[in-house]
Amino acid sequence: MGSFNLNRRSFLKGxxxxxxxxxxxxxxxxxxxxxxxTDASAGGDTGSEASSYAKxxxxxxxNDSDNLDPVTCIGNINIFxxxxxxxxxxxxxxxxxxxxxxxxxxxxxxxxxxLTYTFKVKSGLKFSDGSxxxxxxxxxxxxxxxxxxxxxxxxxxxxFDHVECPDDxxxxxxxxxxxxxxxxxxxxxxxxxxxxxxxxxxxxxxYKNAIIGTGPYMVKEWKKGEYLTLTKNPNxxxxxxxxxxxxxxxxxADDNSRKIQLQSxxxxxxxxxxxxxxxxxxxxxxxxxxxxxxxxxxWVSLNTQNExxxxxxxxxxxxxxxxxxxxxxxxxxxxxxxIGTVFSTTSEYCDKDLEPITPDVDxxxxxxxxxxxxxxxxIKMLLxxxxxxxxxxxxxLQSQWSKIGVNLVQDTQEATAYSSARKALELDTxxxxxxxxxxxxxxxxxxxxxxxxxxxxxxxxQQPDDMVALNDQANAEQDVEKRKELxxxxxxxxxxxxxxxxxxxxxxxxxxxxDITGFVQTPLGNYRFEKLAMPASE
Amino acid sequence: xxxxxxxxxxxxxxxxxxxxAVVVIFLLMRFLxxxxxxxxxxxxxxxxxxxxxxxxxxxxxxxxxxxxxxxSNLLQGDMGTSVIYNEKVSALIGxxxxxxxxxxLIATIFTVLISLPLGYxxxxxxxxxxxxxxxxxxxxxxxxxxFWVGLLLLxxxxxxxxxxxxxxxxxxxxxHFRALILPGMTLAFSSIAVLIRNIRNNVIxxxxxxxxxxxxxxxxxxxxxSTGYVLRNALIPxxxxxxxxxxxxxxxxxxxxxxxxxxxxxxxxxxxVTGRDYxxxxxxxxxxxxxxxxxxxxTDFLYSVLDHRIQLGGDEA
Numbered sequence: 034m035g036s037f038n039l040n041r042r043s044f045l046k047g048x049x050x051x052x053x054x055x056x057x058x059x060x061x062x063x064x065x066x067x068x069x070x071t072d073a074s075a076g077g078d079t080g081s082e083a084s085s086y087a088k089x090x091x092x093x094x095x096n097d098s099d100n101l102d103p104v105t106c107i108g109n110i111n112i113f114x115x116x117x118x119x120x121x122x123x124x125x126x127x128x129x130x131x132x133x134x135x136x137x138x139x140x141x142x143x144x145x146x147x148l149t150y151t152f153k154v155k156s157g158l159k160f161s162d163g164s165x166x167x168x169x170x171x172x173x174x175x176x177x178x179x180x181x182x183x184x185x186x187x188x189x190x191x192x193f194d195h196v197e198c199p200d201d202x203x204x205x206x207x208x209x210x211x212x213x214x215x216x217x218x219x220x221x222x223x224x225x226x227x228x229x230x231x232x233x234x235x236x237x238x239x240y241k242n243a244i245i246g247t248g249p250y251m252v253k254e255w256k257k258g259e260y261l262t263l264t265k266n267p268n269x270x271x272x273x274x275x276x277x278x279x280x281x282x283x284x285x286a287d288d289n290s291r292k293i294q295l296q297s298x299x300x301x302x303x304x305x306x307x308x309x310x311x312x313x314x315x316x317x318x319x320x321x322x323x324x325x326x327x328x329x330x331x332w333v334s335l336n337t338q339n340e341x342x343x344x345x346x347x348x349x350x351x352x353x354x355x356x357x358x359x360x361x362x363x364x365x366x367x368x369x370x371x372i373g374t375v376f377s378t379t380s381e382y383c384d385k386d387l388e389p390i391t392p393d394v395d396x397x398x399x400x401x402x403x404x405x406x407x408x409x410x411x412i413k414m415l416l417x418x419x420x421x422x423x424x425x426x427x428x429x430l431q432s433q434w435s436k437i438g439v440n441l442v443q444d445t446q447e448a449t450a451y452s453s454a455r456k457a458l459e460l461d462t463x464x465x466x467x468x469x470x471x472x473x474x475x476x477x478x479x480x481x482x483x484x485x486x487x488x489x490x491x492x493x494x495q496q497p498d499d500m501v502a503l504n505d506q507a508n509a510e511q512d513v514e515k516r517k518e519l520x521x522x523x524x525x526x527x528x529x530x531x532x533x534x535x536x537x538x539x540x541x542x543x544x545x546x547x548d549i550t551g552f553v554q555t556p557l558g559n560y561r562f563e564k565l566a567m568p569a570s571e
Numbered sequence: 572x573x574x575x576x577x578x579x580x581x582x583x584x585x586x587x588x589x590x591x592a593v594v595v596i597f598l599l600m601r602f603l604x605x606x607x608x609x610x611x612x613x614x615x616x617x618x619x620x621x622x623x624x625x626x627x628x629x630x631x632x633x634x635x636x637x638x639x640x641x642x643s644n645l646l647q648g649d650m651g652t653s654v655i656y657n658e659k660v661s662a663l664i665g666x667x668x669x670x671x672x673x674x675x676l677i678a679t680i681f682t683v684l685i686s687l688p689l690g691y692x693x694x695x696x697x698x699x700x701x702x703x704x705x706x707x708x709x710x711x712x713x714x715x716x717x718f719w720v721g722l723l724l725l726x727x728x729x730x731x732x733x734x735x736x737x738x739x740x741x742x743x744x745x746x747h748f749r750a751l752i753l754p755g756m757t758l759a760f761s762s763i764a765v766l767i768r769n770i771r772n773n774v775i776x777x778x779x780x781x782x783x784x785x786x787x788x789x790x791x792x793x794x795x796x797s798t799g800y801v802l803r804n805a806l807i808p809x810x811x812x813x814x815x816x817x818x819x820x821x822x823x824x825x826x827x828x829x830x831x832x833x834x835x836x837x838x839x840x841x842x843x844v845t846g847r848d849y850x851x852x853x854x855x856x857x858x859x860x861x862x863x864x865x866x867x868x869x870t871d872f873l874y875s876v877l878d879h880r881i882q883l884g885g886d887e888a
Contacts (some may be wrong), residue, residue, distance in 0.1 A: 242657065293729060449610040453606075529686075
């Protein structure tokens with residue numbers, strides 16, 4: 034036995050001791066510190082001012098942010114919180130319908146040729162670290178957004194030629210060509226003013242972990258994969274705001290756990306709530322669904338390079354076999370709305386005259402027979418694994434299309450494999466979705482018209498010259514009414530091409546405690562929490 | 572001395588196993604469709620950004636080239652940087668590992684504390700009512716999937732009784748501990764069932780052994796026979812099983828950590844695979860392989876403690 038000194042007795046003793054300690058520890062754990070509970074009660078302890086609001090509001094999200102640098106970040110999970118930390122010259126209104134001055138004193142003065150936008154900026158602005166906002170910061174912020182190569186958002190600022198800042202309170206933006214979308218583009222999150230001195234100090238990599246802006250909140254602590262805590266910006270320009278001292282974004286990956294945490298008070302707001310859960314929470318006494326209007330639209334893209342789908346009659350038959358209302362009822366529990374065009378329903382350029390599809394199975398059958406497929410055929414639909422919403426839409430479509438003999442096969446792939454197949458247009462049909470990043474259709478149109486970006490949004494169709502001409506005109510047109518007319522023609526063009534089967538628009542899937550006030554998520558998805566508050570618990 | 576040499580040999584044996592694991596997982600990740608740039612970009616992909624990110628992450632290099640770079644860095648102790656977390660993989664795994672080890676430890680403690688007395692009782696009271704009740708309990712444990720047991724425990728203890736946190740990890744050690752009780756119990760559930768049945772059978776076998784009769788004839792007390800003879804000998808096969816279960820708990824942690832929102836290595840691995848965060852997946856696999864190998868060595872060591880006839884490295888002499 035040699036070198037091991039442990040004998041039988043000491044081993045058993047050790048095991049016993051281990052059991053005893055663990056039992057003790059378990060007791061200590063249960064007995065309890067209040068550490069794991071909610072922070073709501075802490076509001077009373079802050080002492081200095083007897084605030085009647087809870088100190089912290091906790092928001093449960095399915096995923097964590099992964100990059101707080103607005104220029105290099107990707108994905109809504111990052112984008113949605115930028116309005117809390119950063120302010121730009123302009124912003125969209127809370128309801129998303131108008132554009133209003135933010136750090137600019139007023140709307141810009143626009144030169145007669147439509148190329149130069151001159152802003153007067155509010156004076157005395159400070160970053161959350163107490164330093165002054167200077168001309169250099171403005172110029173740097175714009176130029177970084179316009180020139181960073183691996184930025185996914187460069188298309189939104191592509192039309193900006195250069196920026197001059199003669200003094201700390203003047204910003205002059207010069208466009209390459211006159212464009213009606215310029216004001217909307219100036220609201221984009223990458224243009225929220227940031228501190229150049231701070232960026233130079235920490236470097237590009239560390240910048241992804243914390244940024245400094247002039248918004249109501251600043252980053253306090255980020256434990257990646259667990260929580261991101263924002264705290265009140267002490268130098269915020271509006272006295273008395275924000276009302277809540279800390280906002281904590283907590284990661285609760287599992288849908289069920291997130292619901293349970295909301296009901297048990299561990300979190301105060303839940304995002305990414307499945308529609309079925311929203312329906313279920315309608316009867317809850319403490320929490321309620323909060324479906325804020327969004328720019329999200331969903332449709333089926335038909336790949337015109339597919340042997341069956343290259344025939345317009347076949348595509349029309351699929352249109353007529355689709356019943357969007359049934360999809361809304363069955364997949365969103367009534368929270369969605371049917372649509373007649375792929376444009377965001379909150380956009381002023383959305384053509385509301387285009388009606389959602391009225392299904393007509395008999396006519397669809399006739400069209401298929403006329404095209405030479407009286408017995409139908411089999412096609413695939415590329416689906417993203419783990420996306421229950423897409424899967425449920427596909428299942429309803431499967432049954433609808435089976436009525437005309439079309440056998441829809443669900444081709445479900447893991448998320449990145451799905452992206453890869455989609456990028457290579459290895460698909461027959463796909464459920465597509467869009468949400469705007471700016472309150473203007475120009476970004477979306479670029480994704481459809483620039484064939485290299487999405488193969489014409491997975492339709493495999495290079496837009497014909499007349500459509501391209503219409504889009505160029507719409508980009509340049511300054512008059513809103515004339516522009517509406519142009520976008521109307523473009524939307525009618527898509528409808529005639531029968532490449533996108535419009536299905537539905539959906540709201541943001543939030544659920545919040547009933548005593549919370551001031552929860553705002555704009556249609557673009559930005560959180561606005563200056564007035565977010567919850568009564569402190571006694 | 573012998574045992575020390577044996578230990579050394581076992582450690583050296585880990586090296587080729589680790590190397591093969593690294594190569595296999597490296598290739599597997601590369602053969603998955605899509606790459607980390609695509610995973611990062613998600614739904615809206617600007618082709619210019621896609622190319623820029625690929626270039627920046629060195630994804631345009633050939634696979635042997637990428638492996639050479641990765642492996643030479645690995646030899647220098649650099650596991651790379653996570654593209655999701657923008658953090659060193661070693662640091663990332665280090666913090667996450669604490670959670671997973673605590674979870675496995677608590678689950679093991681629960682398993683031992685519950686299965687040992689119940690299994691023993693069932694064995695001793697064979698075919699009596701107590702045995703029947705325990706066996707039914709074990710059967711339920713065996714046939715209930717972990718995600719379902721987890722949700723059930725959450726609803727009862729978290730939502731209705733509000734005794735324990737529903738999910739999350741907390742910010743201090745007492746909070747961590749409270750946070751681990753439900754997931755630990757969930758993770759232990761099926762192991763408890765397996766172990767109860769195993770211990771019961773072993774106890775029944777051992778009770779019929781000659782040396783137990785001999786002990787009785789010597790006039791030893793029941794207690795001395797139970798602890799010194801029956802339990803001790805019944806435990807040897809159980810230790811092997813327990814070590815296998817501990818390894819199983821690591822894979823179980825992948826599901827449990829997601830249900831309970833624990834920032835452990837299982838949750839990290841899932842996220843890294845979907846995000847094509849190559850360096851993190853490779854790092855996690857290396858750590859898992861090391862754990863499995865280490866647990867095996869510890870198991871061998873425990874044998875020799877429980878049964879003096881088993882000597883480490885004995886066959887070598």
